Amino acid sequence: MRRRGFFGRIFSASNVRWSEVDWHVLFVALMLLGTGLVFLWAMDAAEGESMRLAGGVNFAGHRQKMLVTLPLILAGMFVRPSWLRANAGWIYAGCLGLLVAVMFIGDERNNARRWIQLPAFDLQPSELAKVGLVLMLARLLASNRLEEPKDWIAPLAAAGVPMVLVAGQPDLGTAMTMVPVTLGMLYLAGARARSILGLVVCGVVLAFGARQAGMVQEYQWKRVETWAATYEPDGLLALKTGSGYHLYQARTAIGNGGAWGRGLGQGVANGAGHLPERDSDSVFAVIAEEAGFYGAAGLLVVYSLLVILIMLSASALRDRFSRLVVGGVALYFAAHVFINVSTNIGLLPMTGLTLPLISAGGSSLLATFLALGLALGLGSHHDTRLDSDAFQSY
């Protein structure tokens, strides 16, 4: 028997069942990717020279990052499930290592230390950590049906560690996206809905207690206060030049779109250039403005379709680990999309989070492509046999 090399032990193109790959998922994902490219191109084209010099949207840079990270879809697809299951802990540990490393070697920007400089782009380890968490939880929950209270300890601890590290960067928004992913995967693994609900209630009580004990930073609480005060237009208008600045710019752009939108590249978000992070965290505001309610709603429906297609793909998997990974990826997409959109439209407090497949940003693309590849690759391994060693054949 021929001995496999290092990459051979991890990847194998021949094991992908091409006929069973969910091409619908890939098609929808590419559709979203294309949408992102079009809007980012329009943003770049709409910028004046002065805005560009001041560090505006860089379509060429985004395209370059995309070309660099796109192969990760294939990497995700070709990875051997058995290797993945066996090494999920190491991957997770690697992600935690990066999260720790960023505390020491990371670039400090705006008083946050979240990035490690790479030649092609700056790596944000917290993005990778979300994928790592999905793999780790799948690994832990593959043989754990959460029947006893002690069964909860390991998965909750596995989720808690990266959340604390990310929150300490500080990046509370990214940390919070891990919550729905974790809760969702716990449910998929067999936890009762009531237990999950209880966990949520406990979380809320703990958060309240932390606030009372002064453990929540003033600026973090201020975001919550700002959000509560700015739900209605009058409140937001009153704070538009203060703590509600970003919210105001996003809401103005979205509201300005109306039912039918203002046309590609014609939004005030692009024209005036006041909307912060309009190519990344606030890209939805730009799309909603230029495509209008119907366009934005269409985009959300497509995203929901992507999530549901991945979930359906997961649900058809016999292997518990694969099912949880693919289900986790669906939750990852759902959490990102709905948190991102909700912050922009005022349903949640403002936090920095990218819109998968659309936002610019190398780390986001990297993590998204990797997750998508895993969903496509693992999702193609449907097995009709009912024994738990089905993976042995790959």
Added chain:
Amino acid sequence: MRRFGLPIGLVLLTLVLVLARLYDVQVREHRVWASEAAALERSETILPHTRGAIYDRKGRLWVADEVRYELEFVWRDFRRGHPLGNLAALRSLLDASPVRLSEAAHDAGLWAEALVQLTPQGIRDFAQGKEASGGRWLQVGALPEEGRKERARAERRPARAAAVHFYLQRLLGVTGRERGALRQQRSDRPDAPYLELVARVRQGRGELLAEVLQRTRMALRTRIDASLQRLEFFAYAVDWTDLWDPNWGPVKPEPGVLLLEVLERARREAEDAAADRLFAAAAGFRAGRLSAGNLSKLDLGWLRRCVYWDEPRLAEWIVSRGNGWVEQVENVLAGHVFARFKLKTGRAPADRVLDALAHFFAAPEVRPIPGLPVDSFWESFRELEVLEQLPLAVRGGEDLRAADLRRVLPLEERALRRSGLVGLDLVAEALWSMQDMDGGPSWAGAEAVNRTAEELIQLAERAGAEWQPGELEPIEDVLLAWDDLLQMRIGAVLGSLPQPVAFSSGRLRGALEARNHVVKDMDARPRSFSREPSMELVHLVGRYPADFAGFQVRSVTDRVPVALSDWARKVRGGEYQEPRTLFQEGLGLVRSPQLVKQLEQRPDQIELDLLQNKLELQPSDERRIYEITAETFHSGQAVGSSGIEGYLDPELSGLNGYREVMGLQEQSSSGRPALFRPPSDGKPVTLTLDTSLQRAGEWVINHPEPAPAGDSRPDDSWTENPVGAVVLMDVEGPILCAASAPLEPGLVTGGADGQAAFVLERTLRQPGFHPAGSIIKPLVAAFGLQFLGLDPNAPRVVCSHYTERGKPGWGKVDCHSSAGHTLQAKALLGVADMTLSKSMAVSCNTYFAQLGETLFDGDEFHDLFRIFGLGEPSGVRSLPLSDRRRGGLREEYRVAKNEPFTPIDRQRLANGLVEISTTPVAMGRAYCGLATGMLPEAQLIAKIGGRSVLREPRPLGIDERHLVTVREAMLGVTDQRGGSAHDKGLSEADLGFRFVCKTGSADYVPGFVPPYGGEFRRGASQELVEGMRKHTWVAGWFPAEAPRYVLVVYVHDTATTSSHSAVFVASQFLREPAVQQLMAEARAEQAQAASGETEQGR
């Protein structure tokens, strides 16, 4: 599907929720956000109007708005774009202390060599707190090993390291294209010096590295040398006259050194401003609100690290900010308080006083907006700015007791609020209650308190929005005393906390988050460098912006006087006259809008903001926007404050225009059309003044020739320091020349009243009592002939006796001739021979004293004044204009007492010695009436906006035959031997035309004069005795045969009479080429008219 149903359901539910909210925002709230978006993409500009120009009667420009250039300096651009700025910034980053530009310039080459030896690894080590080295010239020490990483982070070393990369690239001139390759080199060769990395990037195929390295090094050296040479050249092109402040040092350094000093100061200003903002972000109030002592109690290490200062620099900042309140009180705040006294005029003055004082101690969010109706402020005043913020701002602040934070100012006393006191009592009580407080002011004795309270109330009650020097002292006293109270309480509060008092982590985090933005913002603000740069500088900066990074040119509009005095003539001593603005005091000045007016516009500005944000505008909204913007003061706007600029401000000022620019207007389906209305410029104003005549008048009255050598009583001290005026009028009223002296203030003079120290427009004003003297005699005569049956030919014996002073005279009036004209005649001839013509020629006082007493009754002098327009406005301010209240051009006239005059009054009145105080313009107007039989209105403005505003004269009401009698009598003044202006240079032979005039002298104030009857002797010292100093006049018209122009000369405060002073000034003026030219033109016109009549006759 097991277990996936619920998540899918939740996804769908969330989708529905999100879509519902999206519908809310995008469809239901669309109008709100579309309106906001329209406002975001719309830029509004108030288009400033151009103020109307001012021309002379022939259309020659006198004053106009002129665009000029101003040179500005932007520290951020210099720091990033100029090699010297790069070097200073690099060293400051590495040393964490502000390295001076002069230091950087001194060792620029060596520093640059050392800095480019830094390696990426070295910079990384530096970021981690280790040492960094660039050879002998650059050694940055390592931080202590213990807790090095934390210390490095606290010292912002990682951020500083990132900036070092940036500035090294700037210093080496790395282009955008080279940057990517350099990044690769940095990661490939972390131990190679920066210079080598850049050289490798630039290395072409086949080139040796050593060659490229040498080339890059040379390029760096050349770049630095060239930039320093350019700066030196630039410095020599700057006019340092106004830029050099002697306080900077005893010796004015070389321009190059001076330039670096000025740039260094701009940099310090930028750094100070950034530190101010960061402190305010952390503290919630400005640093200037704390005394230096209280500031020192705070832990400000974080601030020092944020702006890369060392301890001495931080200490400097603390001292400057700690004294900030005192300086602000003196320079700004007292004025602001005074301005606030004038707002909310519906409130009682005492309440306005307390409101205004409370305003500056209140937290900004509770301060009322000026101009908006607020019933009470001080009564509800609760929150002291600093004490309100301290619990939130400092660590441990939450534990402060409420009692520590209340009752600092008297205003907060409950007893005062409930006292029911009003007016003076209220303010006095507010000040008095300070006595009971710790640290109450030492000046607050009962008497001082009452006086201060009274002065404050008076300031609030007084009309007028401007103040005099020293007038604001009571406001300053109270502000400083209250601040003392506040500082004592703050000191006690801070003293109760662990020292040094740290800021709360939340606030500090907010300030640190804002750090980059604040520093960028403050560094990027332009600071004025030179208000009047030479065109050479403007060209250099405009044409070669890269070579002069940091400098920029902007255009500003100034009000510029174009017509200047005669600079081509030499004054005494052979010096040339410094050119001055013609008719300077009469034209007046422009200034910035008053603070009160600006504050009063705040409600309009708030209304404008609301209107601008509306999605749809009603026609009434549009009108209102135009209305508000038309009169909103814009930055740099000038308003007339005095003279014609002030008087005609409504006409000279235009209306601002308004323009909205909609970035995406064409594509927008929502929003409203952009508004545009062009500015409406101010109207041009044409004066009646004539440039040449005005120039001549100003020259003559300011540089009068000494009296001729043979004159018996010259007053040379007056000719050396003249005070007076010359007026030349067209007989129909337009003033052609209105010249005053002096034009320079503060000259020491021999005058009695010190008027030579004041620059005034003296043709329309009368500082002190200005009796007309004998130039009133022709008016008395004309009135007597018309109404009182005066027989001009009847001889009169008028010197009836010797007066108390032993001189011949009538009643209380002496004959000015020591022998007495009629007594002499009677003694010699046995008859009295003083007729009107004779009396007029010699200006016989007693003849007119007798006329006054015997012909006039108690009221008839009032009629005389009315007929000749004395004691009433001359007409210069009587234009048919809008009703708007007007300031500016000032005219003074005194109305005689409204009761019958006594016989003695009448003796003197007929000689112009009492009651009637007048101006040169008023007398000129009366003489126009005498010369033509029509009394005109004196006029300075011929046209406004191209439309004539000249008015027609009115009949005098005196028969022409009587006027002819008087005119003929006046001919003797110059023509008859013994006439008061005979042989004084006013004859037809002297002038080339016949000038009809009357002289006049009137006692003014006691002072030193030559002994009575004595003579001045030139060149010999002379004992002066106490006597009466005089005003002297000459008033007359020319040409005699067909009067066209009236001349009035006024000499103020002289020791001699008109015949020895004013007459010579009149002669000098009438001999001026401009007057001769005027007469030539008059003759030509006359000849043309005559030939026209002849033609018609044929």
